[in-house]
Amino acid sequence: MAPDLQDLLDKGHLIHSRLFNWPISGVKKDKMMSRQAFLCSLGSLYLSLLFVFLLMDVYARPANNSALKEKAADSKDENEILPPDHLNGVKMEMDGHLNKEFHQEVFLGKEMEEFEEDSEPRKNRKKLMAIFSKVDINNDKKIGAKEMQRWIMEKTDEHFQEAVEENKMHFRAVDPDGDGHVSWDEYKIKFLASKGFNEKEIAEKIRNNEELKIDEETQEVLDNLKDRWYQADNPPPDMLLNEEEFLSFLHPEHSRGMLKFMVKEIIRDLDQDGDKKLTLSEFISLPVGTVENQQAQDIDDDWVKDRRKEFEEVIDANHDGIVTMEELEEYMDPMNEYNALNEAKQMIAVADENQNHHLELEEILKYSEYFTGSKLMDYARNVHEEF
Numbered sequence: 001m002a003p004d005l006q007d008l009l010d011k012g013h014l015i016h017s018r019l020f021n022w023p024i025s026g027v028k029k030d031k032m033m034s035r036q037a038f039l040c041s042l043g044s045l046y047l048s049l050l051f052v053f054l055l056m057d058v059y060a061r062p063a064n065n066s067a068l069k070e071k072a073a074d075s076k077d078e079n080e081i082l083p084p085d086h087l088n089g090v091k092m093e094m095d096g097h098l099n100k101e102f103h104q105e106v107f108l109g110k111e112m113e114e115f116e117e118d119s120e121p122r123k124n125r126k127k128l129m130a131i132f133s134k135v136d137i138n139n140d141k142k143i144g145a146k147e148m149q150r151w152i153m154e155k156t157d158e159h160f161q162e163a164v165e166e167n168k169m170h171f172r173a174v175d176p177d178g179d180g181h182v183s184w185d186e187y188k189i190k191f192l193a194s195k196g197f198n199e200k201e202i203a204e205k206i207r208n209n210e211e212l213k214i215d216e217e218t219q220e221v222l223d224n225l226k227d228r229w230y231q232a233d234n235p236p237p238d239m240l241l242n243e244e245e246f247l248s249f250l251h252p253e254h255s256r257g258m259l260k261f262m263v264k265e266i267i268r269d270l271d272q273d274g275d276k277k278l279t280l281s282e283f284i285s286l287p288v289g290t291v292e293n294q295q296a297q298d299i300d301d302d303w304v305k306d307r308r309k310e311f312e313e314v315i316d317a318n319h320d321g322i323v324t325m326e327e328l329e330e331y332m333d334p335m336n337e338y339n340a341l342n343e344a345k346q347m348i349a350v351a352d353e354n355q356n357h358h359l360e361l362e363e364i365l366k367y368s369e370y371f372t373g374s375k376l377m378d379y380a381r382n383v384h385e386e387f
Contacts, residue, residue: 081174081190083228083250089159089334090253096266098310103347104373106340107131109155110162115372124374125365132361142358148344149337156334160254167247174246181240184229191222231261253334263329278323283311314342347371 085094088105092098099105104112108131115124135143135151174190175182185206193199195218205212214222232241232249234257241249252258272282284307315323315331330336348359351367364371 081170081187081194083225083252087251087253088162089156090332091334091339092266092332094262094265096270098306101373103370105159106152106155106343107347107371109158112373115374121374124368124372128365128368128372129361132364142356142360143348143364144358145341145344145348148347148359149341152340152343153335153337156340159334163251163254164247167243167250170250171243171246181242182246184226184239187225187229187241188222191225192218228258228261232258253332259332260325260329263325263332267325267328276325278311278328280308280311280316280321283315283323284308314346 083094086099087094089102090099091102101112104115108115111127111131114127132143135147137147137150171182172178174187189199189203189206192202192212192214202212204210229239229241229249230237232245232255233239234245248255248258252262267276267278270278270282270285272285284304311323312319315327317327317330331339333339347370348357350370351359351363353363353366354360368374
């Protein structure tokens with residue numbers, strides 16, 4: 001137990017008197033006390049107080065940081081076995097929000113991490129110029145829609161392959177016996193262990209069909225995961241997932257069946273009248289919550305504006321004012337070549353200042369923030385020097 005303040009003060013008094021042989025309390029009122037002795041006394045008082053504060057700091061600290069380390073490890077374990085909230089190269093998030101980084105993801109691929117906000121603009125400019133050369137396969141110093149489409153498909157495939165490699169590691173984490181299959185109960189045990197439950201106790205209770213005492217929030221997540229697990233289980237269903245099925249469980253964009261399930265979930269959350277379709281008003285409805293200030297209102301206005309544009313210009317393919325499950329599924333499919341071509345045309349249109357339906361290097365550098373998420377300063381001054 002940490003000592004109380006009086007104990008600490010007593011220790012300070014004792015140390016003070018031993019070091020300086022000068023009593024703290026009841027300082028003698030000696031008119032002949034020299035200035036040097038007074039300063040020495042004052043200095044010793046500060047030292048003793050400093051010692052007290054140091055003792056207080058030591059006792060106030062936790063005994064060790066193991067709890068924090070365990071929490072970080074748990075978070076890592078949880079991330080390994082939970083489906084990610086964000087899917088690279090997919091135009092819409094799992095919760096129905098638009099993927100704000102989609103353009104960068106399909107233009108940069110795995111190189112996206114290299115374009116950091118605080119990285120040197122000159123280096124990023126060189127990287128962007130190198131990318132331009134790779135996209136411009138006919139070397140005519142400009143990028144057309146077909147070239148951009150090919151590049152988008154290539155970068156999307158990079159994200160796919162990255163997910164496949166990560167899935168191998170994640171699958172091993174939930175398949176410790178290495179039999180190539182994971183049962184729902186095995187996954188459930190690992191999931192609850194990542195939430196802080198005792199893995200051995202949970203395993204024993206599940207084995208004995210005993211009731212698990214789980215909080216309501218965790219149980220809701222578990223129920224949703226079980227529905228998703230069932231969808232990823234290819235027929236005939238046996239509640240066992242192999243490595244490929246587990247990939248679909250974590251990354252629904254890798255499976256047509258799981259992509260359909262993801263679309264159904266999004267429509268279920270946004271559909272207000274239960275007709276399993278989305279109108280514009282349903283799609284742009286603000287999330288639950290109130291606008292508290294003008295800044296929040298501006299954010300909401302931008303949110304509505306972006307969703308309205310995406311609904312009318314892209315998702316609603318036949319422009320009848322209704323988005324069906326089929327239309328949303330086509331929109332969500334990252335390997336849809338028609339979508340990739342439309343995306344290529346849209347990306348070109350954003351930066352095509354001379355309206356020639358192509359992108360020159362100067363245009364891409366000028367609109368670098370759109371393509372990379374980073375703004376390159378003084379691009380025009382250096383473009384002809386370096387390329």
